[in-house]
Amino acid sequence: MTSALSDPVRNPPHYSRWAIEPITFVMRNGMEYWRGNVIKYASRAGHKYAPGKTPQESEIEDLQKAMRYLEMRINQLQGADEL
DSSP states (O other), rough: OOOGGGGGGSOOHHTTTTTHHHHHHHTTTOHHHHHHHHHHHHHTTTTOOOTTTTTTHHHHHHHHHHHHEEEHHHHHTTTOOOO
């Protein structure tokens, strides 16, 4: 049986290392989906490793994901047809 502290669903180590998990922060503050994803990806960058990628590649990928959500929001604010 998996202990609560090592449960990858309820306490993933790349998020639970913070005093407040990003999802808890996002939900308690009623943040929008795009904003929550920016926080999620920026928070885990450098701490979650994708199979077959180096730690640096994994970190860059998460930072690029965060940037993509920011780009999408900017496009939305500018009235772009494609986000």
